[in-house]
Amino acid sequence: MKLEGQHHFMAARADVWEMLNDPDMLARAIPGCKRLVPVGEDQYEMAIELGVAAIKGTYHGQTEILDKRTLDSYTLHIAAEGPTGTVDATAHIRLEDTGDGTLAVYSGEAQIGGLVAGVGQRILSGVAKMVVGQFFKTMGQLLKEAV
DSSP: OEEEEEEEESSOHHHHHHHHTOHHHHHHHSTTEEEEEEEETTEEEEEEEEEETTEEEEEEEEEEEEEEETTTEEEEEEEEEETTEEEEEEEEEEEEEETTEEEEEEEEEEEEESGGGGGOHHHHHHHHHHHHHHHHHHHHHHHHHHO
């Protein structure tokens, strides 16, 4: 499944970059995140509670930030599994200055396996878009509070 989109932040690029690299802020912004613990430089163990239709579960795994270009972009890789399936996702996030803030442009791909994959591509795609939208909306609220 492919995902792409963008989100406009009413904040300077440096502030957006800092928030996107702060594990505490990421944990607060990721929907369903129960734990995000640093285990190395740009590496984290995580637990996320998510549900798709009637299939709900807690997924445990690792997150890693790769190909980091300060104030410009990075690639986020997530690999997690739970009782209802597996997720292996990679997302590239790039920041651009705008006249009134910062534009975050993202593109990525996720592979879903197990019972959760049986609910269908259309439902999974909609849920993934909703989760990404909630993440960026929450991150925008956290930025407003911090700045």
